[in-house]
Amino acid sequence: MxxxxxxxxxxxxxxxxxxxxxxxxxxxxxxxxxxxxxxxxxxxxxxxxxxxxxxxxxxxxxxxxxxxxxxxxxxxxxxxxxxxxxxxxxxxxxxxxxxxxxxxxxxxxxxxxxxxxxxxxxxxxxxxxxxxxxxxRKKPTLTLNPGIFSTDIPGYAIIVRKTYEHTNEFEDATIYNNSDPGKQIVITAKRGKISFTPDYRKLIMDLENGEIHEQDMENKNLYRVVKYAKYRVVMEVEGFGFERSSDNAFQRGDRELSAGDMLRIVDSLKNIQKKIYESLNSIALTNLKNPFYGRTIMSSSFYQPAVQDSVSDYEALITSSQKLISLNAIIKNHLTQIEYYNRSIDAYMxxxxxxxxxxxxxxxxxxxxxxxxxxxxxxxxxxxxxxxxxxxxxxxxxxxxxxxxxxxxxxxxxxxxxxxxxxxxxxxxxxxxxxxxxxxxxDWYRIKEIMPRRVKTWLGIPEEEEILTDRYAR
Structure with missing residues (x-):
């Protein structure tokens, strides 16, 4: 011990x-x-x-x-x-x-x-x-780059000439408000400050010394200009706040299940496959020809014998061919389902x-x-x-x-x-x-002959004389 x-x-x-x-x-x-x-x-x-x-x-x-x-x-x-x-x-x-x-x-x-x-x-x-x-799902934090339009907020386009990163302040801003299709609104400001509400659902812009230009899109003659000393713009935003989903919000994949859970899923998939095979056997017994006995076991609803009238004969052939096409589609659908469940079973296993x-x-x-x-x-x-x-x-x-x-x-x-x-x-x-x-x-001596010096140093292989001493000492 x-x-x-x-x-x-x-x-x-x-x-x-x-x-x-x-x-x-x-x-x-x-x-x-x-x-x-x-x-x-x-x-x-x-x-x-x-x-x-x-x-x-x-x-x-x-x-x-x-x-x-x-x-x-x-x-x-x-x-x-x-x-x-x-x-x-x-x-x-x-x-x-x-x-x-x-x-x-x-x-x-x-x-x-x-x-x-x-x-x-x-x-x-x-x-x-x-x-x-x-x-x-969370959007990046809103950043205003001087001289570049920001369209991160739906319905708004914002451009500023100068920003102060540590205070969230800016200068010479122009805001295009396209949230109302019936109006075209342009807001200018000499200075301003940007902030979010605590839940990150609304963006607040406190503007100073600017103008509001508003034009009615239906009546072009209606144009209004408002000058202000202080003005607050509140914009509805989504995705800027980090919101946590519950653990049950999404379905678990195969790598998120234990072996026991996956084996139970595999058993249920095999039961579904078994029912599909039974359905295929039923279709085969009902509509297909038995090759061993050489007799047709097709149902009367599928095969209609020809009559003396040539028109009825053609109608019977058309009906039979249509039913054959439908039968072919049904069989292909069953085989596709079987293949799909086989891949699912293999993935779980x-x-x-x-x-x-x-x-x-x-x-x-x-x-x-x-x-x-x-x-x-x-x-x-x-x-x-x-x-x-x-x-x-x-x-x-x-x-x-x-x-x-x-x-x-x-x-x-x-x-x-x-x-x-x-x-x-x-x-x-x-x-x-x-x-x-x-x-x-x-035999490190043989390996050492083909190794670069840096590799030998990293692997801790001694120099030639040390290897020979260690080699012949044994």
Missing amino acids: ILYRYILRAHIGPFFFSFFALILIFLLQFLMKYIDQLIGKGLGFWVIAELIVLNLAWIIVLAVPMSVLVAVLMAFGGLSANNEVTVMKSSGISLYKMMFPVFIASIVIALLLIVFNNKVLPDANHRLKVLMIDIH VEVHKKYAIPFACVVFVLVGAPLGMMARRGNFGVAASLSLFFFLFYWACLIGGEKLADRDLLSPFLSMWIANFVVGALGVYLTIRMGKEAMII
């Missing part, structure tokens, strides 16, 4: 270091992607904080398996570099016993991640979708398997990470990140590509989500068995 605790303790630091590093990377990627949609919206601190917290849900799901792989590579690489693995093997402790506590810990992490995927992630994704819709396949990657990455870490004999983050990069790219490429193939019904949802685990797991089992029988190492 002391040895198990020592091995697990060697994983804790690298795991949390890589975990928080990956969270930071994903958050930066998210902010860079959506920064243009958030800037200028006038969002409060707590709204931005909630947006970041809700995004942490899906980030955690991706970061945990990746952190497990990096931690296993760093931990076993460090143990191997310090010759602690050699000491353990000489004491009669096999590679399988060294991996046992880490393997159990990965199973526990995978189970906790499955619970997280079904309890926390769906609600977080749904609240995130509602929040993003509310943010997109992909998400169901994804909720279990990604957590299981924690176990798979232990199988492949432990022998690779021992072979690398390097316990720094650079080597662990470089070795794990290939598996990350392969794994996520399989998930994304598998999801696309499953949505097109070219691959089963189960295989599309689990194929990466099968391939990486098989490689991990092979490397574990090979490493358990014989000591294998990565």
Whole structure:
């Protein structure tokens, strides 16, 4: 037990270091992607904080398996570099016993991640979708640029010659009021100040020293000019205030449901499909010819036998052809519905398997990470990140590509989500068995010859003489 605790303790630091590093990377990627949609919206601190917290849900799901792989590579690489693995093997402790506590810990992490995927992630994704819709619906804060017409407010066109950003004041303003089709109103002002009501539903412009020009559009001879010292214009506006929608305002998608909820939806879709198939069978038995017995089982209403009168004969043929066209349309409609429900079922099943396949990657990455870490004999983050990069790219490429193939019904949802685990797991089992029988190492000397100096420095690969010393010392 002391040895198990020592091995697990060697994983804790690298795991949390890589975990928080990956969270930071994903958050930066998210902010860079959506920064243009958030800037200028006038969002409060707590709204931005909630947006970041809700995004942490899906980030955690991706970061945990990746952190497990990096931690296993760093931990076993460090143990191997310090010759602690050699000491353990000489004491009669096999590679399988060294991996046992880490393997159990990965199973526990995978189970906790499955619970997280079904309890926390769906609600977080749904609240995130509602929040993003509310943010997109909010208009940017009103800005008046000198010399440029602003048409953000429906029915009004505003132009100013000079603005004061810190006081919301302006000079030499002209306001064209087109809200009333029967009148044309132009308001000028030497100075003014702009503000919103507390609920952001109305815009208030306090104007000073100006004129109001009003002309009746039906009677062009009616023209009125009013001079004022102070005048207030109140405009009805929408979308400038941030309004929150309720969590039930929008229907949940497949990524906003737990596995149990999606399986119930799949059962209901299969029941609908079953009824469509029964309807098709009924149509076939009623109107189609049985090829095995060579007899027509068409109903009398569909097929009308020809009579001696040629006019009636043509009418019967026309009626039969019309019914054939109608029957063809009905069958095509049924087949289209079946195909639609098949795609819907595949989409839900992909998400169901994804909720279990990604957590299981924690176990798979232990199988492949432990022998690779021992072979690398390097316990720094650079080597662990470089070795794990290939598996990350392969794994996520399989998930994304598998999801696309499953949505097109070219691959089963189960295989599309689990194929990466099968391939990486098989490689991990092979490397574990090979490493358990014989000591294998990565020849950094060969790799160093084709690497640029900057890459070697980042990976922590020593210079040539150090590699030769380490190589021949073993």
